[in-house]
Amino acid sequence: MKLHDLEFELYLKSDKIQEKVIELAKRINKDYRNISPLFVPILNGSFMFAGDLLKLIKLECLVSFIKVSSYSELESSGNLKQLIGVNEKIFGRDVIIIEDIIDSGKTMTELLEKFLELGPNSLEVVSLFRKEKAKQYDMNIKYIGFEIPNDFIVGYGLDYNGYGRNLKDIYKLKSDE
Numbered sequence: 001m002k003l004h005d006l007e008f009e010l011y012l013k014s015d016k017i018q019e020k021v022i023e024l025a026k027r028i029n030k031d032y033r034n035i036s037p038l039f040v041p042i043l044n045g046s047f048m049f050a051g052d053l054l055k056l057i058k059l060e061c062l063v064s065f066i067k068v069s070s071y072s073e074l075e076s077s078g079n080l081k082q083l084i085g086v087n088e089k090i091f092g093r094d095v096i097i098i099e100d101i102i103d104s105g106k107t108m109t110e111l112l113e114k115f116l117e118l119g120p121n122s123l124e125v126v127s128l129f130r131k132e133k134a135k136q137y138d139m140n141i142k143y144i145g146f147e148i149p150n151d152f153i154v155g156y157g158l159d160y161n162g163y164g165r166n167l168k169d170i171y172k173l174k175s176d177e
């Protein structure tokens, strides 16, 4: 499959993703029983995952999307920009950040620092994917869908150069060999 200027191959079908989303939602519903959390999905990448996950959340909750951006093309630029749109009060709330993928781990490390400064009662992360190289950061990520190798992937919200977010399956970049 060609996307923009690169070749990608099927990596993970949507039914496998949906199974994992159900599993993650069940865990969150159980862990947050009697708690009214604030979900903070990180735009743009997590929009599809957040939509599917939140439909399965049975808790009384708030949802507030925010935007951060540090990625250009295939590599993280490493500069986390300001958070745009933390409207709901974080202070005293039980916050669950919804992320698509943790790659190097730099974005999430900085994000967690910023959120902690705002004084939440609790702070957890649900990420659909985590790459191998994120292990360099000692982060406590409570909910992880898939632990994956360091391949570049697209689809289900994830993009290459802005393309591919609409795909329902996940594709990975074809290697040269």
Ligand code: IMP
Pocket (backbone or CB within 6 Å): 045, 070, 071, 076, 099, 100, 101, 102, 103, 104, 105, 106, 107, 108, 151, 152, 153, 154, 158, 159, 160
């Ligand atoms: P990190 O700071 O290196 O962990 O980068 C995290 C962000 O980069 C994620 O929130 C994604 O938006 C983006 N990203 C990381 N890996 C991929 C990938 O394989 N495909 C598409 N986007 C990615």
Ligand code: MG
Pocket (backbone or CB within 6 Å): 042, 043, 044, 045, 046, 100, 101
């Ligand atoms: Mg993202």
